[in-house]
Each structure stands twice: as structure tokens, then as C-alpha cells.
Amino acid sequence: MSGTQSAAAELYTQFTSRSYSAQSWNDHPLHPHLGDEGWDEEAMVRFIFTMDLLNFSFWSELPAKERWQVEWRGERWTGYAGMIAGLRRGLEEGRDLTDLGGWEEEGLEALVGEVFRGETGEGMPMMGKRCGALEEAAKVLRERFGVRDEDADDLAEVDYDDPSIATAGVDDTVTTGGPRSHETEVAASAEPEPADGPKNVSTAASDVLEVASETAYTAEHRDESEIVGSAFVPAAGSSTGGSGASMTTLTRPRRPDRSVVRLIEQADHSAGKLVNMLAEYFPCFRDETRFEDRRVRFLKRAQIFVADLWAAFDGKGYGRFDDIEQLTMFADYRVPQMLYNLSMLQYSPPLSARIRRHEEIPHGHSWEIELRGCSIWAVELMRRQIITSHPEAAGKVHAVLLDFLLYDLAKEVEAKV
Numbered sequence: 001m002s003g004t005q006s007a008a009a010e011l012y013t014q015f016t017s018r019s020y021s022a023q024s025w026n027d028h029p030l031h032p033h034l035g036d037e038g039w040d041e042e043a044m045v046r047f048i049f050t051m052d053l054l055n056f057s058f059w060s061e062l063p064a065k066e067r068w069q070v071e072w073r074g075e076r077w078t079g080y081a082g083m084i085a086g087l088r089r090g091l092e093e094g095r096d097l098t099d100l101g102g103w104e105e106e107g108l109e110a111l112v113g114e115v116f117r118g119e120t121g122e123g124m125p126m127m128g129k130r131c132g133a134l135e136e137a138a139k140v141l142r143e144r145f146g147v148r149d150e151d152a153d154d155l156a157e158v159d160y161d162d163p164s165i166a167t168a169g170v171d172d173t174v175t176t177g178g179p180r181s182h183e184t185e186v187a188a189s190a191e192p193e194p195a196d197g198p199k200n201v202s203t204a205a206s207d208v209l210e211v212a213s214e215t216a217y218t219a220e221h222r223d224e225s226e227i228v229g230s231a232f233v234p235a236a237g238s239s240t241g242g243s244g245a246s247m248t249t250l251t252r253p254r255r256p257d258r259s260v261v262r263l264i265e266q267a268d269h270s271a272g273k274l275v276n277m278l279a280e281y282f283p284c285f286r287d288e289t290r291f292e293d294r295r296v297r298f299l300k301r302a303q304i305f306v307a308d309l310w311a312a313f314d315g316k317g318y319g320r321f322d323d324i325e326q327l328t329m330f331a332d333y334r335v336p337q338m339l340y341n342l343s344m345l346q347y348s349p350p351l352s353a354r355i356r357r358h359e360e361i362p363h364g365h366s367w368e369i370e371l372r373g374c375s376i377w378a379v380e381l382m383r384r385q386i387i388t389s390h391p392e393a394a395g396k397v398h399a400v401l402l403d404f405l406l407y408d409l410a411k412e413v414e415a416k417v
């Protein structure tokens, strides 16, 4: 509580001086922009869904220079930014990981390896878990939000003799082209790595916490659940039909998969509903645990997904959520660092000692849960303090924007260290 007033004052100063808003998402040098470089709405939706499926711990014990790094357009990126750079580079190279048609293919692991190939000796952290998340999501999307009649009708209307429509390759598009219109390259097939985390979703995600020079860490996101792989059923209109179709054997154009769009549409512009749907249907989004005999739900990535949509679409179209202010901050391992720097979080002596010793906190440890829970409460206290001091901020300052700003600030602090 003691740090709240000064932290709130500092954050609000940053908020106003940067004119922080949903639009600030677009300031990130790697985020795609609607309308730029052929990005259409559905390509944006697929990109954001993919990125938030993969948006968990990039923790590394190595010094910054030796960590996994992705090079794209002449610059190198690590962590979350490395993941975005890899996805974008993949699109340019014709390796479209945002096309969920490939998520249940045998070559997924090889494709993911290519998309996220790094420049240092270290590979992308938790590759097996990331492949598992994609596979699992593809299955849920196919079973619950798969092709409906209206899409089949749309496809029936496609003139397959139109020479402007390519007739081979999974990446062919019958819509506006844009980032999807690349030559398809199918990576060599490899067995997906089984998820090695606990299978019980109720033990869910944990986060890693590092604080400036003091470093505590646990492993984030071990919410790996049953990964059930099966062949992807190509969308209606594909001449191959049925399961097990190789990406290269598709001979008809297929419409980009719309299942994520359908999922979003079913949420009726409610952020809370979409978060709950994600948690209910997708075990890998069910980021919850138990604390002192009570269920605790953090739902970090489910909430980030909704927030990213909201920001990327500036609160309109697929990003329209009438209750966006109902979300909490996203309890990860970066924002708590910033909250500590702002004196909003304090550590008990034993925790502090553990952090100084760089000793991992086991997944599910009460410290991890407390750090995540206290981060949510800290941001809420900060929000309330800001509204009390600046009533004009009501409605403009909420947990999503405070979180985004805190994350950006944490990255700025990190860059200076």
C-alpha cells in the first residue's frame, strides 16, 4: 500500500506524456498493422491468436548476448520480440505458422524449428510445449469452431478456373492475399515432442520473476495438458478432403481458416466471455491453480489475447470489447519486476534471499502464486489511485493499458541494465 501513491503518480505521468492508448500497441516495431503490407483483418486475427498461444516464458539463464535471438530485417530480437520476429520472418519466407492447417501436421516441429531458428547457440525455450499448444488449439478449433455451412457456400462460389487463384499449396488464398500469399514450403516431417510438463491443468501456469539485479525465477507456463494429435482435416473445398492430407497434396485453393474468427464472434463483444471461453475450451489457456484450498485463476494468456485484439483493432471490429476494463493485468514475470522497482511489491526476507541466490522457485510454490496474485492487486490499487487523483482518467486508464505500459517500462529498464 505504501508504494501505491508514488507509483500511481509515476505511471500516470508516463501515461499522459506518452499519450498512451490502445493505439500504442502499434508502436511496437514488430507488431503487424492493419492495412500495412497487405495485413487484412483475418490475417491479423490469426497472427494474434498464434502469437498468444506461444506467448509464455522465454526465460533463459544465459547472458543477454548468448540468448536465443531471431534476426529479421537486419535486426536481432530476443524473448517475446524474438517470437514475433520469427512469425513475421516465417510469413515472408513462406512458412506460415499462423495458418492452423499446419498445426496438426507431422512436420509441425520442424516447421516451428525453422520459423524460430536463432542466431546463437541457444534455441527457442520450451519448443516442445509450444508445439503442444499449437496442436491442442488446432484440435479444439477444428472440433468446436470448424468449418460451417456458410464457409462451404463461400468456397462453392470460388471460381477455381480463375487464373488469379493459385491452385496448389496450403497457403493459397482466395481472399485478399496480403501476408499469406507466399510460396509454401513444407518442412521435413518429425514427430512432435511430447509435452513434458504436468498433465494436470489445475496446476496451470507459473511465471518467472526477475527483479533488476536481484533475480528470482520459477518456470512460467507449465500448463501443458493432454496433447492429442490427429491429422488436420482440410477446409471444405480442398479436393483432398478427409484426414491426413499432406500440405503439398492440396490441389485446390482453400480459404484461410476462419475458426478463430468464429470463436471471437461467439463472444458477442465481451472480453470476459471470450476469456472464459478460451479457458473452458482450451486447456492451454486454463491458467489456474489452487492456493490455500481455493481455486485461483490468472488466465494470463487468455487475457493478453483479448487485450492484443482490442489494441490491434483499436477497439473496433474484431477488437471491439465493450467490457475491456473488466480484465486484470497479465500475471507474467516482467510486470512484477517493474512493480518491485516502483516499490509496489515487497519481498519477505526468505523470498528476497532466494532471489539474490538466483535459485529457482518450484512451479506451484506459494511464492509464485502470491507474486502473481499480488501483481494483479497492485495494478488494481494503482488504477484506483489514479482515478481518485485524476477523475478525468476514469474509463481511459484500466488494467490492460496499465499492464502494457508497465511491460514497456520494464523492457526499457532492462535495456538500460
Ligand SMILES: Nc1nc2c(c(CN[C@H]3C=C[C@H](O)[C@@H]3O)cn2[C@@H]2O[C@H](COP(=O)(O)O)[C@@H](O)[C@H]2O)c(=O)[nH]1
Pocket (backbone or CB within 6 Å): 024, 025, 028, 055, 056, 057, 058, 059, 078, 079, 080, 081, 220, 329, 330, 331, 332, 333, 334, 335, 403, 404, 405, 407, 408
Ligand atoms: N504482463 C505482460 N506480459 C507480457 C506482455 C508481452 C508483450 N505484449 C506486447 C503488447 C503490448 C505491450 O506493449 C507489449 O508490446 C509479453 N509478456 C510476457 O512477458 C514475458 C516475456 O518477456 P521477455 O522475456 O522480456 O520477452 C512472457 O511471459 C510474455 O508472455 C505484456 O504486454 N504484458
